[in-house]
Amino acid sequence: MYTAATVSKMELSLRNTLTRESDVIGPLDGATFRFYCCGPTVYGPAHIGNLRTFVLQDVFRRFIESLGIETCHVRNITDVDDKTIRESQRSGLSLQEFTQQWQRKFTNDCQALNILPPAHEPSAVAHIADQIRLIERLIDQGHAYQAENGSVYFRISSFKEYGKLSRLKLSGIQKNASDRLVDNDEYDKESWRDFALWKTWKSEDGPNRWESPWGPGRPGWHIECSAMSMHYLGESFDLHSGGIDLIFPHHENEIAQSEAATGKPFAQHWFHIAHLRVNGEKMSKSLGNLYTLDEVVDRGFQPAALRYLLLSGHYRQPLNFTWESLAAAASTLRRILGHAEGVDPELLENAGDTSLETFIFNPVLEALCEDLNTPKALGVLNVGLQGLKALDDGAQQAARRDLARILQMLGLPWQFQKSRTETRVPPEVEALALQREKARIAHKWDEADLLREALLKQGWEVRDEVGGFEINRTEGNV
Ligand code: AMP
Numbered sequence: 001m002y003t004a005a006t007v008s009k010m011e012l013s014l015r016n017t018l019t020r021e022s023d024v025i026g027p028l029d030g031a032t033f034r035f036y037c038c039g040p041t042v043y044g045p046a047h048i049g050n051l052r053t054f055v056l057q058d059v060f061r062r063f064i065e066s067l068g069i070e071t072c073h074v075r076n077i078t079d080v081d082d083k084t085i086r087e088s089q090r091s092g093l094s095l096q097e098f099t100q101q102w103q104r105k106f107t108n109d110c111q112a113l114n115i116l117p118p119a120h121e122p123s124a125v126a127h128i129a130d131q132i133r134l135i136e137r138l139i140d141q142g143h144a145y146q147a148e149n150g151s152v153y154f155r156i157s158s159f160k161e162y163g164k165l166s167r168l169k170l171s172g173i174q175k176n177a178s179d180r181l182v183d184n185d186e187y188d189k190e191s192w193r194d195f196a197l198w199k200t201w202k203s204e205d206g207p208n209r210w211e212s213p214w215g216p217g218r219p220g221w222h223i224e225c226s227a228m229s230m231h232y233l234g235e236s237f238d239l240h241s242g243g244i245d246l247i248f249p250h251h252e253n254e255i256a257q258s259e260a261a262t263g264k265p266f267a268q269h270w271f272h273i274a275h276l277r278v279n280g281e282k283m284s285k286s287l288g289n290l291y292t293l294d295e296v297v298d299r300g301f302q303p304a305a306l307r308y309l310l311l312s313g314h315y316r317q318p319l320n321f322t323w324e325s326l327a328a329a330a331s332t333l334r335r336i337l338g339h340a341e342g343v344d345p346e347l348l349e350n351a352g353d354t355s356l357e358t359f360i361f362n363p364v365l366e367a368l369c370e371d372l373n374t375p376k377a378l379g380v381l382n383v384g385l386q387g388l389k390a391l392d393d394g395a396q397q398a399a400r401r402d403l404a405r406i407l408q409m410l411g412l413p414w415q416f417q418k419s420r421t422e423t424r425v426p427p428e429v430e431a432l433a434l435q436r437e438k439a440r441i442a443h444k445w446d447e448a449d450l451l452r453e454a455l456l457k458q459g460w461e462v463r464d465e466v467g468g469f470e471i472n473r474t475e476g477n478v
């Protein structure tokens with residue numbers, strides 16, 4: 001937390017999906033900012049699209065904490081739903097064994113990406129009793145009913161504001177009774193129906209059944225998040241977040257269930273992150289166009305390079321993933337980290353207020369205050385660093401220390417991580433680089449450019465330095 005006067009005066013304005021307007025972020029209760037992020041569905045490894053959402057939520061948290069706001073961050077584990085049950089049955093493992101292995105993998109990925117652990121990370125299975133109580137409340141008030149098939153559904157017609165988040169226009173209730181119900185956890189806007197809160201046991205659920213007042217069965221996905229968020233954060237809290245695919249039906253249904261049960265506003269602010277795409281399509285398990293963090297690391301990139309890439313797009317805009325853009329992010333980050341080299345991390349704790357006034361720090365903060373504009377923040381940081389060499393020693397030290405603070409705020413490392421394998425430059429690559437150097441000295445720019453291209457194609461980047469050059473792998477050293 002920074003105590004400088006400049007920082008404490010700054011405020012984050014963030015766009016609210018519910019109102020389509022910007023809110024100044026601050027705690028409802030004047031003390032702690034309570035927020036809930038829908039966590040991973042643990043039926044396989046997270047893909048880097050999922051990780052985009054979790055990285056942006058982490059930057060949001062780090063940033064408001066650095067503005068002096070205390071937080072309580074809850075992010076659940078979805079360990080019972082249609083997908084976890086289906087895939088655990090296929091794997092032959094129990095639901096618990098199956099989901100725990102993917103939960104561990106998720107935790108490791110988060111650590112590698114420097115995503116802070118939430119204050120609470122509840123399992124949906126561990127909160128089934130809360131979910132049952134919430135369904136009972138809804139039935140008592142006429143907002144839910146048990147259908148002939150034994151499952152319990154939310155009565156959409158009983159909640160007049162249904163559709164307010166996704167701006168869904170309800171066009172009359174379907175005509176026959178069976179058309180009025182939807183059992184799947186996921187469906188599109190055109191198929192809105194009374195959705196399942198409690199699903200009666202079916203043979204394909206195997207041993208996964210819990211007792212309830214409506215017979216054995218399991219909860220619907222949507223009720224899980226309503227129950228867990230209210231358990232840890234209270235009936236009204238500050239912010240709720242997820243990727244934009246969760247706006248409908250998941251978050252729409254969460255609002256309906258929660259507000260119908262309590263009569264109070266549920267989350268004040270809705271923060272949604274646009275998708276990571278591949279070739280213009282959403283990265284998703286169902287489309288099979290995904291990459292995992294392991295694949296990123298296997299290709300020689302450090303997780304920090306992926307984090308930098310994910311921050312290089314604004315959270316409200318889709319970001320198209322390519323390996324080339326990851327390589328470019330890796331090399332920009334390497335350049336930035338070069339400026340932070342030699343800064344003692346302990347200085348971060350002890351630095352006085354004066355270091356906050358440098359030309360780097362405030363523009364970055366201002367950019368983040370404008371709707372968490374991470375690409376702008378990285379842009380002004382990179383421009384600012386270009387002017388570093390012109391400063392005297394003292395000013396350079398202050399700026400470098402601020403750079404380290406900015407990196408910390410963005411969850412980026414401030415020092416090089418030594419690559420696991422020392423990079424050895426093959427003789428033929430060195431020969432090409434020397435040839436390029438000769439061409440450059442002779443001012444044969446076209447030839448030098450062609451040779452640079454040839455090196456890049458082989459995965460090597462040459463950088464001109466005073467009195468020589470440096471050669472690095474385009475992937476691998478960050
Ligand atoms: P899941 O594990 O499917 O429940 O998703 C975890 C989080 O990742 C949710 O907030 C999703 O909205 C989000 N998500 C899913 N696909 C993408 C994507 N391609 N880009 C960004 N976020 C995504």
Ligand code: ZN
Binds near residue numbers: 037038039225250
């Ligand atoms: Zn959720």
